[in-house]
Amino acid sequence: MLTLSLRSFGVRKLRVALTLIAVALGVALISGTYILTDTINRSFDTIFTTAAKGVDVSITPRDAIDDATQDGIAVTTIPASFLAEVERQPGVAKAVGTIDTANVALFTADGDRIGGSGGAPTQLSSDTPPPFSAITYEEGRAPTGMGEMAVLEQTAESEGLKIGDRLKVVGAGPQTELELVGIARFGGVSSIGGFTLIVTSLEQAQALADQPDAYSSILVAADPDVTPGELRDRLRQLPSPTPVNVRTGQQQADQNTADIREALGFLTTALLVFAGIALFVGAFIIFNTFSITVAQRMREFALLRTLGASRRQVMGQVIFEGLIIGLVGSILGLLLGLALAPGLRGLFNAIGADLPSEGTVVEPRTIIVSLVVGTLVTLASGLAPAIRATRVPPVAALREGAVLPRGRGARFITPSGAILALGGVAALAAGLFGGAGIELVGLGAGLVFIGTALLSPKLVPPLAGAIGRMFPGVVGRLARENSVRQPGRTAVTASALVVGVTLVAFVSIFAQGLKATIAEAVDTAARPGTLIVQNTAMGVPLPAAVAGGLERVDGVTSVASVRFSVSRVEGVGRTAVTSVSPTLPDVFDTRWAQGDNELLRDLGRDHAVVTDRWADDHGVEVGDELALTTPTNERLRLRVTGITDDDSGLFAPVTVSNELAQEAFGERQDAIVFAGTSPDEEAAVKARVDRLLEQQFPLAEALTVQEFKDQQAGQVNQILALFYVLLSLSVIVSLFGIVNTLVLSIYERTRELGMLRAIGTSRRQVRRMIRYEAVITALIGATMGIVLGLVFGVAVTVALEDEGLVLSIPVGQLVVLLVLGGLAGVLAAIAPARRASRLDVLQSLAYE
């Protein structure tokens, strides 16, 4: 049996190759994802561990909410006075404070920004003098005193910086010109992804960060006779003015790695979902290929049966072939994943998520999961065709043109498709509108999809008829007829494409809705003429001086700022907090479920407003008291005076005054500043604002309402592009499905093609016929996918209407998607069409 299987692989080289590709592509995405994320994790692990060398104990600030840090940067700081306390402890050989901040930008002497505004962040870190060695110097020396700095090797290289160059650095404090005295490494590496790292002495860093008496962390080296653990325990006893975490150097490195791992967990999951989708698409193709080859090899099986092979043996052979194809395909996929991992990384670089990845890490888990999943999917997809193979009656070997008996379940396909689709719609509706949860939405979408796939053999003939009408002449007619000859086969081939197209259509509808929602929310909320000022580095706040500066600009009628913080609300837990200036209503029109804009003017120290959704979820009403703990461990009782109904995303669940945020939350910096102008003066005022920002706050940028909307839409588009690229992988897999089906049906129709050629059909005409067939199949898939995508998109949008999501259908994009679907067909047809047109006429005619 083994030799027979291998023998028949030899005969069916091309078919086997195409099936292998379908398995391999899906598996490649899985292994590529694992390899990439493992490599990134390992790189961070190495960097942090190396950086922690010499650090016996590390003291980091802890907010009173919990241990959370944001983006690896401490939420708050440690008062400088605490360092002196630490130094005095027995067993402490050396202790230094550090400054680490992302609120910084680097410019050349001519004022050109280094390390871009979007994308990867810039960070300022103070030097770590011996025995600490997080930062080491490859060239030059460590910056000391004022006026000196160092950058990472990678930055120096890519920007062409040399020792002795003069650069400008802007942080929270005044802009400063520094001399480059060192080229550094961090944690032993020349670059941490796309990070731009600026290293200065501690005093210089404190000046740049405008943090004269606070540190981001304290590093401690122990005396030789004290272990890190002992020293840690000793330092934990030390009362500190603000909450701190005291960890050994190794613990801190592990903690940093764990934080990164957690942050990247989302990435891993997202990538694996896309891999799963591609593999699911692959399953359709494997199923189709096995079905077709089983049908084509009916006589072979029948012959085996006449020669005395049992049904079990025939089935065994088909399953065995599935096993081999699955295993080989998975191994190929695993190898392909090695090549794909850097590509995926490039993808994330392209949207600014530049991450370090040194070397290539292939964990045993990667190999096991890839091989097991790939093989199982192949086996599962090949099972139904294998069972059908056993039904071949031995007499079929003797009869020409006998057809494979229909499976016993065949007549249930259409009814069960209908039931699944309807059940899916019901689940979808229950999930979306009945509040039954997101799981039901996913289940419903899956059921609708499978139901549609089962129904699709019935949909293929009318769709093919309608689409095929585009293609003229007898060639078009033949293509149309050929595509409905085996509606089931065309349906499965098209369904593979449906998966990708549905998701692309859905995502583009959802994103379009999102953009429309943002635009609408911004338009209704921001008063005409309002300028929006924010940090060019995303998520980094602005020094309070920006708002002060804006107030003095001629033509600015009102300035309001918004800050973000967190709290622990009694009975609820960690809750995000927004704080606003009393002037916010001048520039920003909030929608209210209860109350009005004036409430924001007198939030004072005792009032808060909450969002309607949060109020609903936690049963909070106007007049209730909220008991909350701030990051600086203050306990507050605030009375709820109003409930917002806001779609702009500006309001976190709880909103307080800036005054309170500053005093009780320690939040001194603004996330966004609004500057009101009278609309007819907007342009002139903006020019003045731009000049002020350029001179004094180069980190900040002012945007008009329109520019802000465009920027937000740009961010949505960037994510959208990432989705498209990842989904395109499953579309590519489905293209192989079209190629596969075409090749197999050409093989079946060899004699017909020979006859057509004999009676004078040109090679071009043959190619065109195959191309039309592919385009018809592809367009069937694209049409069904777009319709399903529309259904899902509209359903989800309607369900999220309460959240303010607006339905906006990107008609142009959907048309483009349809056209691309057709082009995909053309692409898939190239090789099969060439093959068909090159068939030797005489051999084809003699073919049996």
Added chain:
Amino acid sequence: MTNAPIVSATDLVRRYGEGEAAVTALAGVTVAFAQGEYAAIMGPSGSGKSTLMHCLAGLDRPTSGSVVVDGVELAHLDDRRLTALRRDKIGFIFQAFNLLPVLTAEENILLPLSIAGRRPDREWFEQLVATVGLGDRLDHRPSELSGGQQQRVAVARALVSRPAVVFADEPTGNLDSKASADVLELLRTSVDELGQTVIMVTHDQDAADVADRIVTLTDGRIVEDRRTQAAVA
């Protein structure tokens, strides 16, 4: 019956393979067929009948020698021109019918014209359909037709473009005797009444006897070339 030849071959040699294993299917055949002739090519299995037909019909290229169809020397034609020549000047009838299962009988008959992008001559089509006797079966698919009916569709298809010559390779090989007689009769009619030239490969003596002339091959050579009773009659 002394018209100029419509198909002629001179010193036709066709060898398959190289060196030791080479097989000579045609070992120097010179033959000519006149317009309006009904010729049968006979001979034992493996004697080169099909090979001769394929070379004459532009489906295969001879190793040496020349073939002229309707005044055109085939050796000079590239694949594109050869295909066009087959389309415009040659009709084919195969042993295995070779109809397209997805097309109706009528569409199958009109296929050569459709491929050429030519409008069918309705009158000629009607006459053809009447001759082959398929009037009420025109919108049936091949799977709904008997073998004899299918082969009659194939005959009509071969004649529809009024080719210079119709080649038939064992056209009755898959038919019972009644259906065979019908098809042979049909070919006879096409020669007598429609003025068609037909060259038919067969190893059935009865089938050959319907023809005007019988060319007999053995081992790739013509060993006999004679007129039949039918021609004399």
